[in-house]
Amino acid sequence: xxxxxxLVRWKEIEDWCISIRDKVLDSYDPDxxxxxxxxxxxxxxxxxxxxxxxxxxxxxxxxxGITAKADGKAILREDGTINVANRKVLIVDDITDTGSSxxxxxxxxxxxxxxxxxxxxxxHITHSKYRPDFFAEExxxxxxxxxxxxxxxxxxxxxxxxxxxxxxxTLSALESALKEHFDLNTEAADLEEILNYLAxxxxxxxxxxxxxxxxxx
Ligand code: ADE
Numbered sequence: 448x449x450x451x452x453x454l455v456r457w458k459e460i461e462d463w464c465i466s467i468r469d470k471v472l473d474s475y476d477p478d479x480x481x482x483x484x485x486x487x488x489x490x491x492x493x494x495x496x497x498x499x500x501x502x503x504x505x506x507x508x509x510x511x512g513i514t515a516k517a518d519g520k521a522i523l524r525e526d527g528t529i530n531v532a533n534r535k536v537l538i539v540d541d542i543t544d545t546g547s548s549x550x551x552x553x554x555x556x557x558x559x560x561x562x563x564x565x566x567x568x569x570x571h572i573t574h575s576k577y578r579p580d581f582f583a584e585e586x587x588x589x590x591x592x593x594x595x596x597x598x599x600x601x602x603x604x605x606x607x608x609x610x611x612x613x614x615x616x617t618l619s620a621l622e623s624a625l626k627e628h629f630d631l632n633t634e635a636a637d638l639e640e641i642l643n644y645l646a647x648x649x650x651x652x653x654x655x656x657x658x659x660x661x662x663x664x
Contacts, residue, residue: 450515452593452629454636463569463583464490468497470581475565477537483508483552486541489598490569494539504529508548514606515593521547523555531556535563542570546577604641605650615657
């Protein structure tokens with residue numbers, strides 16, 4: 448086993464956002480949401496709806512290059528349109544894993560003198576060096592998992608597939624390999640549809656009933 452990976456369902460996203468909504472409502476009254484792009488964009492939009500906050504901005508943090516591999520230091524980009532002075536901010540991301548993205552975003556927003564600043568994620572891994580004010584679920588280090596969120600399925604399935612697809616394989620052999628290497632159950636995804644698309648885009652090769660990597664790896 449290289450590491451654990453699992454597909455997250457939309458229903459879980461909804462439940463986790465409801466849990467954050469209720470925790471926020473108990474103790475905070477934000478008037479601006481900042482979603483961390485890309486992972487926090489969809490949760491931020493859902494929370495903007497649930498909390499009736501129309502002021503929604505995005506800040507881009509970059510850290511995780513290829514599925515389940517953190518590339519060096521987190522960096523932050525934004526386009527200058529964020530106005531948080533004297534307003535109560537809620538920063539939203541999908542997960543705190545290393546915690547670097549959230550710390551970077553918190554420091555950045557703090558420099559813009561908000562009236563209040565709190566953070567939320569759907570999932571919080573206990574080894575993270577930053578603990579968000581609100582999160583829906585805590586994940587113990589020993590249960591570390593790569594969560595394949597519904598908005599990252601193509602990217603993650605491609606990356607995980609390329610890790611196991613060294614020789615041509617049938618669809619069912621590939622499913623077994625993903626299960627063996629990552630304990631990944633692909634039932635919740637239409638793996639064949641995704642693979643066909645990846646083949647059409649030249650990322651893998653489909654010939655007969657076999658799938659193969661596009662170039663030797
Ligand atoms: N981004 C950072 N850590 C992650 C994880 N464990 N699963 C999915 N996305 C992540």
